[in-house]
Amino acid sequence: MKKENLIVLDIDDTLTQSEEKHTDSLLFAMKYFGITKVDTDWRNYKNATDSYIFKDNYEKTYQNIFSFDLIEEFEKVMTERFLTYPNTTEVEGAKNTVNYLLNETNYAVCFATGSIHQPALLKLLQADINFVPEVLSSSNYIFTREEIVKSAIKEAKEYYEVSHFENIISFGDGLWDATTAKNLGLHFVGVNTKNVEDFKKQNVKYHINDWTEFDLNKTEEMFNLNL
CATH class of the missing domain: 3.40.50.1000 (HAD superfamily/HAD-like)
Incomplete structure (x- = not known):
C-alpha cells in the first residue's frame, strides 16, 4: 500500500x-566519565536529548569543550548498563x-x-x-x-x-x-x-x-x- x-x-x-532504566543507564555512563552532579529534571536543559545532557554536564564538570568523539564510548557503556536490566516491554x-x-x-x-x-x-x-x-x-x-x-x-x-x-x-x-x-x-x-x-x-x-x-x-x- x-x-x-x-x-x-x-x-x-x-x-x-x-524510561527508568534508560535514565539509570544514562547516569551510569556519565558517572563512568566522572560526571556525578547531574540535574535530572530534564526540563531544565535547553535540549532534552542524551547527547546534549552529556555535553552540558561534561562541560560543567571539566570546564572543557565537549567533543562528539566521546559518544562512541559513552554509547558502549550506556548500552552495557541497559543490558543488565530485564527485557523491555x-x-x-x-x-x-x-x-x-x-x-x-x-x-x-x-x-x-x-x-x-x-x-x-x-x-x-x-x-x-x-x-x-x-x-x-x-x-x-x-x-x-x-x-x-x-x-x-x-x-x-x-x-x-x-x-x-x-x-x-x-x-x-x-x-x-x-x-x-x-x-x-x-x-x-x-x-x-x-x-x-x-x-x-x-x-x-x-x-x-x-x-x-x-x-x-x-x-x-x-x-x-x-x-
Missing part, C-alpha cells in the same frame, strides 16, 4: 516501558498498533528519539516493535529534538520513496515532544499518563493513556484530516 501520510513515534514511555497495545499502521493503512512509520542510538534499538527489539533501522533517528550526533524529528522525516521519505507526506502526526509522552511538534507544525497526540498536565498547558487536542485507546479515525477527525 502506498504511504501518503506519516506517523512519527517517540520511543521511551511512548512505545516501550523503558511495550506500552500496552504498541506492537499491534504499529503493525496495523504499517500493514493496513496508508501511513508510513518512523521513529524519533532523544536517546542514544543503541539503547533505542534494544528497546524496540526487546519489546518486539516492528521497525526498520533506516527510519530511526536518535541523538548521537544531533542535540535538538527538532533536528532529530526532521531527520526521521527525511529518512522516511527516502525509505518509502516519496517526496512529500500529505499529513504528519507525531506521538510522544513528554512536554518536549509536544513542543517539538508545535515548533515543526506537526499534529501531536500525547501518550501515557504522567505528563497530562503538561499536555493541557500545551493545548494538546488528543491524548491516549496507552495504545489500546488509539483510534486512527478519531485521530483524523480530531485534526480535520480529509483522507
